[in-house]
Amino acid sequence: MGSFPWQILTRERSSADERRKYDQHELEKLDFNGMIADGRLKEWEYEEYHNGDIYDEQPSKYEQEWEIDSKNMPYLSHLKRIQTAWPHLRHLRQWMEVTTSPDKWQLLRLLKSDKLTQVRKERASQTSVAAFDFVLDRPVPEELRIRSKDDLGRHLDTLPAKGATRLYVVEDLSRDVIELLGTKLDIDPLFFREHINDYTWYNTRDPWVELPDLDIVSRSRPYFRLTYMQPRYFKTQESYKEAIRQAGHFNVLRRLDVDLEHTSRFDKEEATVALVRSKVSLWIREASDDLPAVGVLLIDPSIKEGDPLWKGYRPFMNSPVPSDHTPFAAAPTTTLFENLLFWIRQTSQHDVNAIQKNPRAMAFRALQIICAEWLTLSRYITARLGQIEWEIERPDFRIEKQEGKDKVDFNTSLQKLHTWRRRLPLYRDMVSETRTKLFPDNDGPGKDAETTDCIGELRKDFGIVAGHIHDLLSRTERIAAVATAVTAIEESRRAIEQNKALGRLTYLAVIFAPLSFVSSFFSMSENVAELSQTIWIYFCVAVPISALAFLLVDKNWTDNMMGVYRKTSAAKQKVKHHHEKKQ
Incomplete structure (x- = not known):
């Protein structure tokens, strides 16, 4: 989306004292998205670009409220120093100062000063990191959980064993985590900048735009960012609103694209499916004579409300046969973080050794999850398009409840179809970008060559995903053509019905015209x-x-x-x- 999807809280209709009377517990509980979902924004007006216009030369008035002293923050000081030459990094600097998306500031500032200080401190210090050391010829990677910035700082100062490759898996982002990782590992700020938002299109004034780079520039960078969609099922609207509130507590900006208009007679009443825009980012420092290879994998926090659609993707292993008595453990489904760590611990010896030659193999399990989510989404879209085709083919499937009566409305099917015609090109571009980042020679002569590492083995899977998206887009266009024809037929039928109604009026005129004539004749x-x-x-x-x-x-x-x-x-x-x- 362009600007913040539901706009931003701004000018108060009441005085500052009256504004402070708002339930503080509700402010802490709901956050931005929850306030919107519960309809609580009617007490304020809206104002766009409260955190500045991309063309403004001077800082906005709100920047003075959230500005902090960066004397002991070398990475933030670095951003302030270079943001003039790289203006798109200004948004990352604002993000670090607010400690979350700057779009949320106008809600946070409604808290009392002491509570605001506490909330910002909690957001800034949030740390959820797991460190893995992949050692050559050792099948199980060594794992360490890190829950505080001090522990993270100490671990960054230690070096892994000789020949080992270290991976930091980071859930969400925070100012302190960016400070430590960025300073101690010397990370390009663009790596963090590209991960904090989820916009798919922009307005002409947006200061948070992510402009594309020239390929000659981007292909030399030691990092990449992949976008994908997570379909999630909610049984009730209250459950969906709770998910929105949970997303509002993320430091990174993540939102849900709800599919309310895609309900069918087979769906449970009030149930809905939402598509969560998600990102995975990987930065790699190649091994040198002095330093070992290190990777930083950024993943999104998880919405715990609801369930993964159809209970999520299948495990990345074959189910055991009756003769196989090998102990096994079920992958946790509570959060993406725990699920990913489980599969990293299952890394085979072959894949551990492959990391030494191709450090991107550290992200193999995350890429499997991304590919599986895309396959689930394609199956979901296939189901919805099938329902639309049924509605077009079978008039009884187009029955809509209106004012307590059944009414056949063909426009409802068209609205559902237009949603996918708008979204599918975005999904196609996401998958295409992923394939380009993972397989730079995707269109070259060696695209079908046999590969031995785990990343190369995923080429076919992502090719299958791209094929599904292409087929769905083509199917959507075909359904649109059929829908247009059926619409014309429906309009013709309606015209015939109207003509019949006019015919009945003609009959009445034929009956009463002679009577009127005779009456006039005898009234002479x-x-x-x-x-x-x-x-x-x-x-x-x-x-x-x-x-x-x-x-x-x-x-x-x-x-x-x-x-x-x-x-x-x-x-x-x-x-x-x-x-x-x-x-």
Whole structure:
């Protein structure tokens, strides 16, 4: 999306004192997205670009409120120093100062000063990191959980064993985590900048735009960012609103694209499916004579409300046969973080050794999850398009409840279809970008060459995903063409029904026109008493004339009479021919 999807809280209609009366617990609980979902924004007006216009030379008034002293923050100081030459990094600097998306500042500032300080401190220090050391010829990677910035700083100062490759898996982002990783590992700020937002299109004034780079520049960078969609099922609207509130507590900006318009008669009432825009980013420092290879993998926090659609993707292993008694453990589904760590611990010896030659193999399990999510989404879109086709083919599937009555509305199916016509090109571009980042020679002569490492083995899987998206887009266009034709047929039927209604009015006119004429004719006499002797003449004349006029204009009657006449004529000709033949 362009600007923040539901706009931003701004100018208060009430005084500052009245504004402070707002339930503090609600502010902590709901955050931005929850306030919108519960309809609580009516107490304020909206104002766009409260955190600045991309063309503004001077900082906005709100930047003075959230600005912090960066004397002991070398990475933030670095951003302030270079943001003039790289203006798109200004948004990352604002993000670090606010400690979350700057779009949320106008809600955070409604908290009391002491509570605001506490919330910003909690967001800034949030740390959820897991460190893995992949050692050559050792099948199980060494894992360490890190829950504080101090522990993260100490671990960054230690080096892994000789020949080992270290991976930091980071859930969400925070200012302190960016400070430590960026300073100690010397990471390009663009790596963090590209991960913090989820916009898919922009307005002309947006200061958070992510402009594309030239390929000659981007392909030399030691990092890449992949976008994908996570479909999630919610049984009730309250459950969906709770998911929105949970997303509002993320430091990174992540939102849900709800599919309310795609309900069908097979869905549970009030249930809905939402598509969560997600990102995975990987930065790699190649091994050198002095330093080992290190990777930083950024993943999104998880919405715990609801369930993964169809209970999520299948495990990345074959189910055991009855003769296999090898112990196994179920992958946790509570969060993406725990699920990913589980599969990293299952890394095979072959894949551990492959990391030494191709450090991108550290992200193999995350890439498997991305590919599986895309396959689930493609199956979901296939199901929805199938329902739309049923609605087009079967009129009884287009029944909509309106004011307690069943009403057939074909436009509902078209609205569902147009949603996928808008979204599928975005999904196609996401998958295409992923393939380009993972397989730079995707269109080269060696694209079908045999590969031995785990990343190369994923080429076919992502090719299957791209094929599914392409087929779905083509199918959508075909359904649109059929829908257009069916719409024309429906309009023709409606026109016929209207013509029938007009025909009934014509019949009424035919009946009453002769009656009016006869009435006018007999009313020419001024002596009404004289009509008492001749009133029967009115009926004797008016009724036959009306009946005759009606029969003359009734197409069915005239057609039937012509049919009887033709049959009678044919019968007479047949009898005549029979007599002539006897003679």
